[in-house]
Amino acid sequence: xxxxxxxxxxxxxxxxxxxxxxxxxxxxxxxxxxxxxxxxxxxxxxxxxxxxxxxxxxxxxxxxxxxxxxxxxxxxxxxxxxxxxxxxxxxxxxxxxxxxxxxxxxxxxxxxxxxxxxxxxxxxxxxxxxxxxxxxxxxxxxxxxxxxxxxxxxxxxxxxxxxxxxxxxxxxxxxxxxxxxxxxxxxxxxxxxxxxxxxxxxxxxxxxxxxxxxxxxxxxxxxxxxxxxxxxxxxxxx
Amino acid sequence: xxxxxxxxxxxxxxxxxxxxxxxxxxxxxxxxxxxxxxxxxxxxxxxxxxxxxxxxxxxxxxxxxxxxxxxxxxxxxxxxxxxxxxxxxxxxxxxxxxxxxxxxxxxxxxxxxxxxxxxxxxxxxxxxxxxxxxxxxxxxxxxxxxxxxxxxxxxxxxxxxxxxxxxxxxxxxxxxxxxxxxxxxxxxxxxxxxxxxxxxxxxxxxxxxxxxxxxxxxxxxxxxxxxxxxxxxxxxxxxxxxxxxxxxxxxxxxxxxxxxxxxxxxxxxxxxxxxxxxxxxxxxxxxxxxxxxxxxxxxxxxxxxxxxxxxxxxxxxxxxxxxxxxxxxxxxxxxxxxxxxxxxxxxxxxxxxxxxxxxxxxxxxxxxxxxxxxxxxxxxxxxxxxxxxxxxxxxxxxxxxxxxxxxxxxxxxxxxxxxxxxxxxxxxxxxxxxxxxxxxxxxxxxxxxxxxxxxxxxxxxxxxxxxxxxxxxxxxxxxxxxxxxxxxxxxxxxxxxxxxxxxxxxxxxxxxxxxxxxxxxxxxxxxxxxxxxxxxxxxxxxxxxxxxxxxxxxxxxxxxxx
Numbered sequence: 109x110x111x112x113x114x115x116x117x118x119x120x121x122x123x124x125x126x127x128x129x130x131x132x133x134x135x136x137x138x139x140x141x142x143x144x145x146x147x148x149x150x151x152x153x154x155x156x157x158x159x160x161x162x163x164x165x166x167x168x169x170x171x172x173x174x175x176x177x178x179x180x181x182x183x184x185x186x187x188x189x190x191x192x193x194x195x196x197x198x199x200x201x202x203x204x205x206x207x208x209x210x211x212x213x214x215x216x217x218x219x220x221x222x223x224x225x226x227x228x229x230x231x232x233x234x235x236x237x238x239x240x241x242x243x244x245x246x247x248x249x250x251x252x253x254x255x256x257x258x259x260x261x262x263x264x265x266x267x268x269x270x271x272x273x274x275x276x277x278x279x280x281x282x283x284x285x286x287x288x289x290x291x292x293x294x295x296x297x298x299x300x301x302x303x304x305x306x307x308x309x310x311x312x313x314x315x316x317x318x319x320x321x322x323x324x325x326x327x328x329x330x331x332x333x334x335x336x337x338x339x340x341x342x343x344x345x346x
Numbered sequence: 347x348x349x350x351x352x353x354x355x356x357x358x359x360x361x362x363x364x365x366x367x368x369x370x371x372x373x374x375x376x377x378x379x380x381x382x383x384x385x386x387x388x389x390x391x392x393x394x395x396x397x398x399x400x401x402x403x404x405x406x407x408x409x410x411x412x413x414x415x416x417x418x419x420x421x422x423x424x425x426x427x428x429x430x431x432x433x434x435x436x437x438x439x440x441x442x443x444x445x446x447x448x449x450x451x452x453x454x455x456x457x458x459x460x461x462x463x464x465x466x467x468x469x470x471x472x473x474x475x476x477x478x479x480x481x482x483x484x485x486x487x488x489x490x491x492x493x494x495x496x497x498x499x500x501x502x503x504x505x506x507x508x509x510x511x512x513x514x515x516x517x518x519x520x521x522x523x524x525x526x527x528x529x530x531x532x533x534x535x536x537x538x539x540x541x542x543x544x545x546x547x548x549x550x551x552x553x554x555x556x557x558x559x560x561x562x563x564x565x566x567x568x569x570x571x572x573x574x575x576x577x578x579x580x581x582x583x584x585x586x587x588x589x590x591x592x593x594x595x596x597x598x599x600x601x602x603x604x605x606x607x608x609x610x611x612x613x614x615x616x617x618x619x620x621x622x623x624x625x626x627x628x629x630x631x632x633x634x635x636x637x638x639x640x641x642x643x644x645x646x647x648x649x650x651x652x653x654x655x656x657x658x659x660x661x662x663x664x665x666x667x668x669x670x671x672x673x674x675x676x677x678x679x680x681x682x683x684x685x686x687x688x689x690x691x692x693x694x695x696x697x698x699x700x701x702x703x704x705x706x707x708x709x710x711x712x713x714x715x716x717x718x719x720x721x722x723x724x725x726x727x728x729x730x731x732x733x734x735x736x737x738x739x740x741x742x743x744x745x746x747x748x749x750x751x752x753x754x755x756x757x758x759x760x761x762x763x764x765x766x767x768x769x770x771x772x773x774x775x776x777x778x779x780x781x782x783x784x785x786x787x788x789x790x791x792x793x794x795x796x797x798x799x800x801x802x803x804x805x806x807x808x809x810x811x812x813x814x815x816x817x818x819x820x821x822x823x824x825x826x827x828x829x830x831x832x833x834x835x836x837x838x839x840x841x842x843x844x845x846x847x848x849x850x851x852x853x854x855x856x857x858x859x860x861x862x863x864x865x866x867x868x869x870x871x872x873x874x875x876x877x878x879x880x881x882x883x884x885x886x887x888x889x890x891x892x893x894x895x896x897x898x899x900x901x902x903x904x905x906x907x908x
Contacts, residue, residue, distance in 0.1 A: 153650040154805045156845045168844055173650040195841045199810035233814050282813050284803030
């Protein structure tokens with residue numbers, strides 16, 4: 109396989125052919141913020157947190173889908189990107205009902221981490237306070253749509269790892285939501301195998317184990333990495 | 347079917363025509379104004395007067411002046427009548443025998459007709475859209491024959507290259523480059539897709555072409571199929587166009603029966619099948635990757651490009667995606683040669699473009715002009731300007747992705763580069779004319795409302811950003827916004843434009859940004875003066891804001907208006 113050499117933030121980085129900019133950056137220890145990306149699942153390209161500036165491209169490109177090519181010059185941390193990332197996080201906070209102090213995922217939340225990382229000390233936008241449902245009809249899990257950021261990590265984990273495709277997306281625009289089966293209560297979704305991979309994949313406290321209270325949710329992300337590693341590399345290292 | 351048979355059908359069709367043809371428009375605009383009944387009444391009148399051997403009543407496609415429909419034309423003399431009602435329709439027939447015609451005449455020599463070109467619409471209003479024989483009599487499918495027997499695939503692409511044809515969907519990408527890329531990319535199968543998901547408010551060019559001359563699009567697609575090596579085509583047409591869908595279905599069936607589509611076209615080894623896929627009302631499905639997802643039965647959401655459809659399209663195969671009007675240009679280019687086409691329009695934007703001129707103009711309807719025609723000629727000379735001697739304030743081009751062009755820039759030539767340079771875009775061809783009474787902030791809010799509604803919800807900036815921008819615009823319209831709100835709106839506009847996944851989000855801020863560029867005073871006039879800290883400071887605060895470089899208070903800004 110041909111090796112590509114590119115420059116990210118002034119640092120020379122090598123990438124295997126077919127690797128994305130994000131993968132190349134990560135293996136070189138360069139951090140690019142993400143929300144909808146999970147290594148091992150298909151790339152979604154929806155959160156726009158991982159956008160980078162590539163010299164010669166007139167548009168910002170998502171590093172999770174853009175392949176690294178020879179001679180590419182990439183900037184991941186310009187002032188413009190920092191401002192845009194902060195606005196994206198602000199948009200997410202204003203769009204849902206995210207109250208960290210009463211959330212099961214407090215301190216275990218990627219949205220919260222992102223807010224800290226981008227330096228979001230307050231939200232400049234008007235909060236929407238949407239009316240959203242909480243579905244606790246499943247025996248072991250629950251979903252609180254108020255905390256959902258529509259990253260579709262649950263949809264992809266369920267489809268690509270478990271193979272059940274219980275989760276999907278319905279509606280459009282501000283009415284978009286993740287649904288189980290034919291938009292039924294989760295407890296009635298017959299395709300659900302109760303494997304819990306959606307809980308592991310969820311970046312926030314939207315999908316949670318029942319019985320956990322504020323700040324108690326352990327997503328068990330390590331297990332997802334273990335499964336992906338086992339599937340892709342046939343390595344069962346615990 | 348070979349060329350001899352084709353010519354035979356065409357000749358027979360021309361020979362059996364009655365000497366006098368009464369053509370009645372049966373495209374959607376006129377049909378909604380009762381033209382089917384007009385046509386029936388005229389046929390009845392012909393039968394009653396026993397004129398069947400001399401006079402024939404035919405339903406034809408769009409005659410362009412949609413606002414004055416139903417339109418009826420009597421050939422060969424070319425007399426045109428407008429707003430024909432079923433009641434007065436029979437008098438057009440009796441008029442042929444010297445009776446008094448009660449139908450309102452329409453000046454066929456007016457600038458609306460005389461200043462227009464006829465390339466894409468050459469058959470529109472002439473051929474019967476539901477009869478393939480009528481299209482064959484007008485020289486139809488001759489170009490496909492040439493493409494099969496006289497030209498190699500590479501030569502077809504070369505002809506398109508020399509013609510300089512650019513994509514008519516809005517972006518203006520060179521058509522031949524796209525064709526050559528798909529032709530070159532390896533794949534077990536390849537696909538030709540026609541984008542007929544025309545969703546811009548105020549745009550109905552594609553609809554008109556499909557309803558008036560559906561075979562032209564099929565022929566263009568088949569030629570494209572031959573050029574790139576595809577055997578399957580899809581037309582993705584929106585469900586809101588039932589008449590276009592019906593006529594396409596009829597046309598595909600008729601062409602298949604004559605061996606002009608399907609297996610072994612013109613008895614050659616070339617197979618090409620066309621199927622229709624009907625959209626279910628999502629504007630975003632006009633975006634190419636969302637359109638392909640929808641054709642494949644998936645949720646109609648866009649995905650990041652690259653990979654482009656030309657390398658990774660339908661079912662992962664190289665796929666050619668063009669707009670209806672692009673395909674409609676192809677048969678003419680093959681038939682008349684690339685030099686003929688390149689001589690129309692400007693060197694960088696050759697050919698013509700069909701526009702839908704609507705809004706505050708005298709003549710609403712379809713306008714086809716060579717590219718490079720100044721906007722003023724289209725709006726003032728062809729469309730007749732604002733009714734009642736009103737004055738134009740702005741022209742909105744390109745639908746929700748385009749911008750508002752102020753009256754002082756009306757001399758801008760209409761081509762891809764010139765429109766982009768002034769912050770608008772060609773788009774698919776909608777042109778909405780607004781007069782002085784139009785509230786530009788409200789226009790921006792209308793288009794933002796549209797984009798907010800049509801956002802697919804996949805990427806954050808478009809899904810949540812359009813909601814916030816709409817809120818801010820609503821606040822400005824209702825006079826509740828502060829200077830900070832306007833700043834925030836601009837920040838969001840830039841952010842959503844630069845970070846959205848697909849064209850919908852990337853261009854959603856364009857109407858707002860362009861009205862901010864040319865009509866900023868209308869925004870500023872609406873802002874609340876900076877809030878004073880206590881009633882006692884009212885006077886001081888007003889003075890301070892006037893003295894600084896802040897926007898002037900409402901009274902002052904209002905005084906600046908013409």
